[in-house]
Amino acid sequence: MRPAPIAGPGRGGRLDMDDHGKHHDRANRPAASLRAVEAGAALLFFALGLVVIYDSVRLGARWVDDGPQAGYFPFYIGLLLCAGSASVLFGALGDASKRGKVFVTRGGLRQVLTLVVPAIVYVGLIGWLGIYVSSALFIAFFMWWLGRYPVLKIVPVSVGVVGTLFVLLDLWFKVPLPKGPLEAALGLN
């Protein structure tokens, strides 16, 4: 399903979730509670600390004849990371003021995912189509999906932006960026 247009033409640049009250209620329902995400993040950081400690001990985190070993400094970093995130975790679980608070609503999460998912596809396409073609497709997709622009506007804007970038980066600054079959066909490699 395509979401309601965001800041599209004739919308006065407004970002409306949905115009209908029913949909609005659903969009405002929580997707994740603040405490759950807070605890999840703290656990993740704690795990990161454990990984750092583990690797530091593997390398040697002690003092030897010629000075500190490679893991000496990171060991304490990991230790502090674990201690800090554990305190954040217990603080978050014990903090009554955070109870019932929402980290992100369903509507908000959907907005965020409308960028994250196409962005993942976009980065995946770069290796295959080159950065210029995938960028044009990405911009065009967004204008169509979020802005509901007509094709007559989408094509000039996306091609124009990417064309400007190409002239600036490839021809002027000579920055080597990944290219794909289109550039090869046009002899621009």
Added chain:
Amino acid sequence: MEELNALMHGFGVALTPFNLVLMLVGVVLGVLIGVLPGLGGANGVAILLPLTFSMPPTSAIIMLSCIYWGALFGGAITSILFNIPGEPWSVATTFDGYPMAQKGQAGAALTASFTASFFGALIAIVMITFVSPMIASFALQFGPAEYFAVYFLTFCAFVGMSKGQGLKTIVSTMIGFALASVGLDTVTGQLRLTFGYVSLLQGFDFLIAVIGLFGIGEILLTLEEGLSFRGAKPRMNLKVVLETWRELPRFWLTALRSAAVGCFMGIVPGGATPASFMAYGVAKRTSPSGAKFGTGEIEGVVAPEVANNSAGTSALLPMLTLGVPGSPTAAVLLGGLLIWGLQPGPLLFQEQPDFVWGLIASMYLGNLAALVVVLTMVPFFAAILRIPFAIIGPVIMVVCAIGAYTVHNSMFDVWLMLLFGVAGYVMRKLDYPLAPLVLALVLGDRTESAFRQAMLLSQGSVTIFFSNALVGAITTLALAMLFWPLLSGAMRRLRAA
């Protein structure tokens, strides 16, 4: 007046036609970056850094620092016209700037804010001109222990000023240090935290982290909050500018006070954002019209704008003299110096006087250029803000991806940028400060090597950090900052009891 001679020499270095063009380009790009969501001083400079690798270092830093000045100026435009701060340090500017715009005084508010920004920056640059050579020559006596103490103080200052998020600041800092230690350990030649992955051999580049955390993270926040850019149309003309200028000298005391707050907060890595809030608070308490603050008082625009620009500018002082950046953008500039093969720190003043004084001279010129650019081009920048997000959002995303790729010509970095983007979004929403993470990532290696060398000198005893008056004083100050949240909390409880 040795400094004045050096400065004049610097003007000679900076005043070439090529550098002047770069200055103007930098300022315009900077203002643009400052007004667009998802692009800010730090990641804007990070994205453009690879483009400057082929330039002479002095020209490169002139352009990049001008982007920074532009961003410092530009943040106010969205605050005043749209009630949306383009940069975190312009939040306080919305308090009185937006009400002024609603009353039809957008032109006056913008003029006041730009002039105040220029004044703040000017005070900070004068301070840099005269104070930095002293600090640099003082810092020549620093050994590894002193350096570690200074780094330690930098990170403790973040904790001390974190306003109730001390633990999260520590976690953020440690994540930065942990990421910095990934890759080849230069002392022992061993691989750390790579777990056999070839992509991790090089470690995490802070430029990627900056582009992801600040760029992508910010776009995600903007999307979720559903920001709408609907605001006042600026009416700027010479008459409004001159009328406002006639009014401004009345606020000289507020401006000076705010500049003092800004300079102090910029050197101590507190940053421009708290400085602007502090200056606003001080002005509100001391001004005779303080009760009317928040309803559109011109003084309420002047105070935060003077402070954030003087803080943002003076953040370069510790970067140049000690190699310790005072803000994320200064950290990116520091990374640039390292890439160009310059070692920031006290020796820079002796070994690269052309570079240092060229940069300082360019600060005067760049800020003047920024003032002219923003005063004349406000309608243009406001028009850019009216481009719908469905167009500008993906364009910013594309620019970020290109910026991330060009750092090492690696697709792995682009994926990393996305990962950092999502992490930045979540961490921002959970009130984890991102600036200490970036600073720790930049300073990680230097901090560790200073620590190792100091410990080697003392054969593993931490008493070396108290071995003389200087290092002892810095360490004690750092510890006081670190435990300040606990101390102030305990004092408050005592007083309440």
